[in-house]
Amino acid sequence: MVVFSFWQRLLMALINSQKKKTGVIAPKRFVQRLKKQNELFRSYMHQDAHEFLNFLLNELVDILEKEDQAAKKEGETLSPSEKTVNGPKNPQANGVQKEPLVTWVHKNFQGILTNETRCLRCETVTARDEAFFDLSLDIEQNSSITSCLKNFSSTETLNAEDKFFCDKCCSLQEAQKRMKIKKPPHILVIHLKRFKYIEQLGRYKKLSYRVVFPLELKLSNTVEDADSEYSLFAVVVHVGSGPNHGHYVSLVKSHNHWLFFDDENVEMIDESAVQTFFGSAQEYSSNTDHGYILFYESLGANKS
Template sequence: MGNNQINGNEHIVRDLGNNFPDGEKFFGLQNIDNICYSNCIFQAFYNCEPFKKKVLEYKSNKETKDNPISLLQEMFQEIQFSKKKTGVCSSKKIMKYVRKGNPDFKGENHQDCHEFSIWFLNQMNDILNKKYTKSKINPNPPPKNQPSWLEEIFGGILTTQTTCLNCQKITERDEPFLDLSLDMVSNSSLTYCVKKLSEIEKMSGDDKFFCNTCNSKHDAEKQILIKKLPQTLICHLKRFKYDDRLNRMIKLFCKVAFPLELKLTPNYIPPDKQNKHDLQTEMNYSLNSVIIHHGQGLSIGHYTVLIKKTDSWYLYDDEQITQVDEFQVYDYFGSNNNPSCAYMLFYQQKQDE
């Protein structure tokens, strides 16, 4: 521990002076081989208290070599237990594991930080779920339907309800998620994009629905509903989409305003209207990390992350960290005149006040 640390960010100690928040640590991450895409994800993960706590408490299973949780733990420990308040860390060991496990992240190409985030979380979750499998070391595993701690933090459930327009029968399918991917609606808000997710979609023509009750294909209505919201909601704004006309991926710069405080209510209602009392009520969230994509497209550009600590905001740009005013967070809603816009948002459930 500590051997990766190099000096840096002393400026923030100077800038903050007597206002240096108690118990806080400011550690940047080295950028070798264009890894700003993973650096900003690791910073957002570190800033997610329940997640950081679980990673730091994690006891590794010696059977599992190349364990992403242990590697992340090593980096988190380096920051958490450093005697210094500021510094720079390296994610070299984790990135070695990443590149071995997924050739897509090899080389020095600019990558999609959302793809990286979801891949890394799934790798971690696979390890956590292994303990639910019967094995020599674990002959009596706990029931498989029990969520892992990672699912308890980031996991939510979307339910797709399909109504056959011939017999009116409703078919349901649950889809667990670790983050919520949202279609962009120009000049709208995050709440509107979430609402849009549940817009009723007609299934007809070539897209008819096979109804098990009628045992034949029929016109149907499909709706995606939120059944369960997670403790920490990661929203992914789909800013990159394939343009058929241009034959390549393009970036959408459009404005989607997002709030510092977010209230969301699951909109799922069981078809028989029974067990309604089991449904989750309103969730109150507070924004604590914003990943920003700078640049014209997916294959070029840069990522930074806005991090909220003790009521102040800081911009993490690989090794460098600077304090910013809260209103500067609004500069990243998106606009055609600004190539820098929010791409991923981390909302933390508010503690009861």
């Protein structure tokens, strides 16, 4: 945790050096490090918040894994007496396969999806699991997160040129496919796919659709068919009419109060103001402030 302890010390130093009791801190050194790590963020072009989130989480995992490997290499250089005190240096020494490192990023953000495909001839179900840090959902006009999640898990028929190769039948067969959540994460991150490529226009267009995201969410489309309850605690809002320009602001719930973050401006807002970022009920509207990335926290995690 060397990297994070550094940033924590830096943050505390900046806070203590502030002349005012309250205020904001410009993340200049963080941005400098970010541009150094990834050339994608070195230009002055409008960047996508979802791409940044994916980069940040994966970069954090890489840093933690490298620190873990460095710590183990350091342990291998210890003297025999030090090894005895600190335990065995290599879990694989006895032929036991080492488990992959589970970081705090995995513990908080990672969930498991299962992709089920049912052969319509022999009824054999083939399941394949995959990990995820966020769910990207297609959206429709005047819909809700619940309906978007149902569409995400809806059954799709594979036929014609899309037939499924069934291992039991040893041939291509018609099949039904669906995606379900096998293991819900502690922090459920939902990305609303507001930018869609329009072939007629030859470019991406922002969908200003009204999508209702509730303060309390029940996740019912899981493998166990047991409801998982979540509470909304943060929203990233895209401000602007298109994908190549605009601005991002954030809503964050802290100590039972909602705060609105717009660069150096931070103000408290009423909880009811969250619904103003659902989107526009009409295709053409002057409102360009739309919820883009949603962060939900498991209520079960809070109880435990």
